[in-house]
Amino acid sequence: MINRLSKAEPENFLMLDPDCVLDAMLDQGFQCDGRLLALNSYENRVYQLGIEDGPPLVVKFYRPRRWTDAQILEEHSFVQDLFLSEVPVVPALLNDNGVGLRFFKGFRFAIFEKQGGRAPELERVGTLERLGRYIGRIHAVGASSKYCHRPMIDRETLGSRALAFLLENDCIPSDLLPAYESTARQMLECVDTLYRQAGEVQVIRLHGDCHLGNVLWTESGSHPGPHFVDFDDSRMGPAIQDLWMLLSGNRVERQNQLCDLLAGYEDFADFDPRQLQLIEPLRSLRLIHYSFWLAQRWGDPAFKLAFPWFNSQRYWQDRVLEMREQIAAMEEPSLQI
Structure with a gap:
């Protein structure tokens, strides 16, 4: 299954409206409080979502028909390896089956903890x-x-x-x-x-x-x-x-x-x-x-x-x-x- 590039996947993001984003999160067990902020991303669609009784999360909907499931899962596995090696990265949150790739109405997406920060100041020594x-x-x-x-x-x-x-x-x-x-x-x-x-x-x-x-x-x-x-x-x-x-x-x-x-x-x-x-x-x-x-x-x-x-x-x-x-x-x- 992980090698597929789903024929049911949409051709583009036209059907990915705010209601679809919120429904996808609810389907995965995350109760959003309605706050939705689109983040700067052209290749994929990335949103910051307010979560009831918890810190905000970031959800990334993958551009349809760009990567196969296997290619996405390989990336998730690498980032998880880095995280377990205490390298400061942000891995996809895993579902009950231990997988970070999720599906809703043909879209593929992943959920991440929000990571704050600013651009590095390269002129600073060290x-x-x-x-x-x-x-x-x-x-x-x-x-x-x-x-x-x-x-x-x-x-x-x-x-x-x-x-x-x-x-x-x-x-x-x-x-x-x-x-x-x-x-x-x-x-x-x-x-x-x-x-x-x-x-x-x-x-x-x-x-x-x-x-x-x-x-x-x-x-x-x-x-x-x-x-x-x-x-x-x-x-x-x-x-x-x-x-x-x-x-x-x-x-x-x-x-x-x-x-x-x-x-x-x-x-x-x-x-x-x-x-x-x-x-x-x-x-x-x-x-x-x-x-x-x-x-x-x-x-x-x-x-x-x-x-x-x-x-x-x-x-x-x-x-x-x-x-x-x-x-x-x-x-x-x-x-x-």
Whole structure:
């Protein structure tokens, strides 16, 4: 059963109104007090709900037909492993059968305790080292087993397939198509070159989307410091995937930030320096995949409201320039430890 992608599942979120959300929670034994707050999420639908005689909870309804049940359960299992290893994450609450994936009127959803916090202040001394320490702990657990159902973070999945979708579905203005396609293919050739130079690097279960928006920092509680949330994009990939998105600024600044991260990271996990050659390739793949993600979701009214510039001429012109900058970046020496 867990491998299915239900044919009864809705095509989209049009039937997911507030009454449906409240009824789904009641069906699972949670008596809501009527307070419902939509949280910032485009891929899924996420709500904070007031609970009678208890603290508020967060419920996430998974985008229909994105993940299979098995893929969602693999993510839940990984986060539960992290939680049991005392890594500050927020696992799905389990039902009476010990499972976090729930069903209501074809929708699939999970329920979580609310986790407060703010964005980490990276300029504060010691913050990056602490982040690196916890990411090292995540990766130590992640390396202990493998995903069997979730896709990989690699050139084929995030690059070639994403580009093929954009080209085959007429997403790019016709007058910009030759420039976009040729530049994208040149960028992917550079990605291939650097992947070959890095050689065979270990791939592990990891967060997959470890940017500052998915890290909540607290100063009190049982685990003061960073809390890692939203493992929805968790996949198998190289460890550097969870580190490079925390780097910003000029080369010297990024070099110093990397050293701070790894000072904490290597307290718990070994780091293969060959992976440093993958920072710009992974950034390049993310650029193409982001446009693919928007194009694939363009039929969702929420995306048209949130990203009205997506199908504009200017958007695709900027992407061509961005890819050319990435080609130049991949020709420069990689960061060093």
